[in-house]
Amino acid sequence: MQQAVLKKMMGAIAHTLPDEIGCDECFARSDQLAELVLEGKPAAELMPLVHAHLERCPDCREEFEALLDALRLTL
Numbered sequence: 001m002q003q004a005v006l007k008k009m010m011g012a013i014a015h016t017l018p019d020e021i022g023c024d025e026c027f028a029r030s031d032q033l034a035e036l037v038l039e040g041k042p043a044a045e046l047m048p049l050v051h052a053h054l055e056r057c058p059d060c061r062e063e064f065e066a067l068l069d070a071l072r073l074t075l
């Protein structure tokens with residue numbers, strides 16, 4: 001009984017964000033997102049999945065901010 005409830009809950013959590021991407025995909029696209037940000041474009045609208053991942057993943061956000069800093073230095 002309890003196991004069935006747990007399984008149901010896990011299923012509900014897994015289906016909350018069906019389009020979410022993982023860290024690997026986020027990392028693969030983060031340079032593209034960084035370029036949009038530096039160009040002053042609406043990065044969150046153009047790449048919502050990557051942006052959403054950065055919002056909830058502190059590790060990737062840290063990487064992304066470091067990338068932004070590095071790119072700003074080259075401008």
Ligand SMILES: [Zn+2]
Binds near residue numbers: 022026053059060
């Ligand atoms: Zn991540």
